[in-house]
Amino acid sequence: MPHDPPLPDPDLARRALPRAPLPADCEVLVVGAGPAGSACATWLARAGVDVVLVDQHDFPRDKVCGDGLIPDAHAALARLGVLDAVMAQAQPIGHVRCVAPRGGQVDVAGRLAVLPRRILDHLLVRHAQAGGARLHTPVKFEGLIEDGGRVRGARLRQAGADTIHELRAGWVVLATGAAMPAMLGAGLCERRAPSGVALRAHVRNPALAGRQTTMDVVWHRALSPGYGWIFPCGGDVYNIGVGSFFKRDASTDAANLRDMFDAFTRVHAPAQALMQGGEWVSELKGAPLRCTLAGARTGRPGLLATGEAIGSTYDFTGEGIGKALETGLMAAEALLAGRAQGSAAAPADAQTLADYDARLATLKPRFSLYARANHINRYPWLADLVIWRARRSPGMRQRMSGLLNETSNPGTLISLRGMLKLFTV
Structure with a gap:
C-alpha cells in the first residue's frame, strides 16, 4: 500500500x-x-x-x-518477541464500536490495533x-x-x-x-466448503483523517448472515469490508458479497462517506473463511x-x-x-x-461458544437487544470487553440465561 x-x-x-x-x-x-x-x-x-x-x-x-489485531493476537505476538516491532508500525485502537441495525451503538474497550497484512x-x-x-x-x-x-x-x-x-x-x-x-x-x-467468505478493500479518504478512530463492526438486516466493518489503518487509509457466515448444513446460502458491500455503503453513513470521497488503495478482494x-x-x-x-x-x-x-x-x-x-x-x-x-x-470450548454467538450475524435483532442493554449497563459493557480480552464467555450473550441477564445486569 x-x-x-x-x-x-x-x-x-x-x-x-x-x-x-x-x-x-x-x-x-x-x-x-x-x-x-x-x-x-x-x-x-x-x-x-x-x-x-x-x-x-x-x-x-x-x-x-x-487487518485487526485483538488481544489474543497481542499476547501471541508478545510470546514471539515481535509485539513491539508490530506496534511500531500498527495503528493502535482503544475501542470497537458495535453498531446495531436500528442505529444504536456502543464502544467496547480493548487492547486493539490495525496493521495491513502486507x-x-x-x-x-x-x-x-x-x-x-x-x-x-x-x-x-x-x-x-x-x-x-x-x-x-x-x-x-x-x-x-x-x-x-x-x-x-x-x-x-x-x-x-x-x-x-x-x-x-x-x-x-x-x-x-468454507465456513464463510469475506470481501475487503483499502480506501484512502483525507477528509476522514483523525475522525474515524474506532474499529466499527456493523450489523444490519441487509448484511445478514454477516456484518460490515471499517478499521482505520493509520493516516487517511481504512480497511472496509463485509463478511458472511454459512449455515453448517448448507454452504450454498452464500450471500452475493458485492451486493452486501454495496448495501453496507448505503445503510452505514460512515461507510457511505468513506466511499463517496475516497480512492481505492487496494482492490476489492474476497477470500474464504474456515472457522x-x-x-x-x-x-x-x-x-x-x-x-x-x-x-x-x-x-x-x-x-x-x-x-x-x-x-x-x-x-x-x-x-x-x-x-x-x-x-x-x-x-x-x-x-x-x-x-x-x-x-x-484447550481452544475448542471457546470456538464452540463463538459458534453459538454467531446467531447474532444471522438474527441481527439480537444485536439491537445486546447493544440497547449495553448502552445502559456498565456491567454489560464490561462483559463485552471481556469477550474481546477472552476473559468472558461469548456464548452467554445470546443464551436464554444471557438474554435474561440483559434485563438484570
Whole structure:
C-alpha cells in the first residue's frame, strides 16, 4: 500500500527474497509463511531445530483480511518477541464500536490495533528468519513424499525451475490457509466448503483523517448472515469490508458479497462517506473463511496442519490472526516435545500427534461458544437487544470487553440465561 511506512533493516528485508537452491533435507519443513507458519518456524528455529520455511509468494505480499489485531493476537505476538516491532508500525485502537441495525451503538474497550497484512506478515516472516529459519520463496507445494505409511518430506517447485525438488524432512507442517488444495492432497481435508467468505478493500479518504478512530463492526438486516466493518489503518487509509457466515448444513446460502458491500455503503453513513470521497488503495478482494477448528484432520505420522487450514478463525467475529499464531505455536510445542521423546531414527509420531490434539482441545470450548454467538450475524435483532442493554449497563459493557480480552464467555450473550441477564445486569 502506498502509505506503508518503510520497513527497518533493509539488509534483512532483502534476504526475505532468497533465490538460493532448496536444501535436500531439514528437520521440519513448514509450508506457508503466514502468521501460523511463521510462528511455528520461529519457535522451532529458536529451539535449535533446522527449519525450512517456504511460501508460494515473495514478501511483502497482500492478504485478504480485516487487518485487526485483538488481544489474543497481542499476547501471541508478545510470546514471539515481535509485539513491539508490530506496534511500531500498527495503528493502535482503544475501542470497537458495535453498531446495531436500528442505529444504536456502543464502544467496547480493548487492547486493539490495525496493521495491513502486507506489513504484518512480512514482519513475522523476517522475524522467523532472524530466529534461524531458512526462508525460500516463491516455492509451490506440489505434494508429499511418503514411505512406509509416514510423511517423509514434500515435493516443491521453485520459481523458474524446470523440475520438482524433493525435500526430505522429519516433519512437514502445512500452514496453507483457507484454500484447500494442499490439505486435500495431504488427505487431511474433511469439508471442502468454507465456513464463510469475506470481501475487503483499502480506501484512502483525507477528509476522514483523525475522525474515524474506532474499529466499527456493523450489523444490519441487509448484511445478514454477516456484518460490515471499517478499521482505520493509520493516516487517511481504512480497511472496509463485509463478511458472511454459512449455515453448517448448507454452504450454498452464500450471500452475493458485492451486493452486501454495496448495501453496507448505503445503510452505514460512515461507510457511505468513506466511499463517496475516497480512492481505492487496494482492490476489492474476497477470500474464504474456515472457522471453529472443524472441517480438517490435524495431522498424521510425519505431518501436522495448523492455522486456518484447520479452521482457526472465530465464528461471529471472523477474527483469525491471533488463533492462527496460537495454533502455530502449539504445533511447534508439540513437535519439540516429540523431538525430546524420540529420535531421527524413531520419531515419536503418536505422542506428537496426541500432544498437538490435546493442546488444540484447550481452544475448542471457546470456538464452540463463538459458534453459538454467531446467531447474532444471522438474527441481527439480537444485536439491537445486546447493544440497547449495553448502552445502559456498565456491567454489560464490561462483559463485552471481556469477550474481546477472552476473559468472558461469548456464548452467554445470546443464551436464554444471557438474554435474561440483559434485563438484570
